[in-house]
Amino acid sequence: MPIFDTQSRDQLRKMYLDAWRKHREGVPMEPLEAQIADVVALHPEYQAALERSDDVLDRDYTPESGQSNPFLHMGLHLAVRDQIATDRPPGMRAAFEALAARTGTPHDAEHQIIECLAEALWEAQRAGRPPDEQAYLRxxxxxAGLRIR
Known part of the structure; x- marks a missing residue:
């Protein structure tokens, strides 16, 4: 989703707020807005905060605050969904389908994949290199219980 590369933090957060508002109002949405609204709908714990836009636009979510960053979490959902749709890295779609069958829901499978993605991103950042897609896929x-190549 190249649009995220050119947006500031505030612009990205506003996209989430606007998409959720449009969803609640039942007005037409762009495809990306519909994807965002779908992810928000799966996270009732974030919905009230998104409806109080003044509270979340400027907030810094730090580990010390004890609150997870809803925008980061939902953004990781969108990233995982994009990886599944494009099958990148190759094999991701099959791994997701197997994991969803194992966990019982696509949402639960996404959460488990998000943990793997966050770990891969953290390792890459710490090492100052791009993420290792193959290690992430493994x-x-x-x-998912698949035989690892």
Whole structure:
């Protein structure tokens, strides 16, 4: 989703707020807005905050605050969904389908994949290199109970 590369933090957060508002009002949405609204709908714990836009636009979510960053979490859902749709890395779609069958719901499977993605991103950032897509895929395949190549 290249649109995210050119947006500031505030612009990205506003996209979430606007998409959720449009969803609640039942007005037409762009495809990306519909994807965002779908992810928000799966997270009732974030909905009230998104409806109080003044509270979340400027808030810094730090580990010390004890609150997870809803925008990061939902953004990781969108990233995982994009990976599944494009089958990148190759094998991701099959691993997701197997994991969803194992966990019982696509949403639960996405949450497990998000943990793997966050770990891969953290490792890459710490090492100052791009994420290792194959190591990431092997983690997801392992969760899904697939034979790891």
């Amino acid at each position: 983690r997801v395949q392992g969760l």
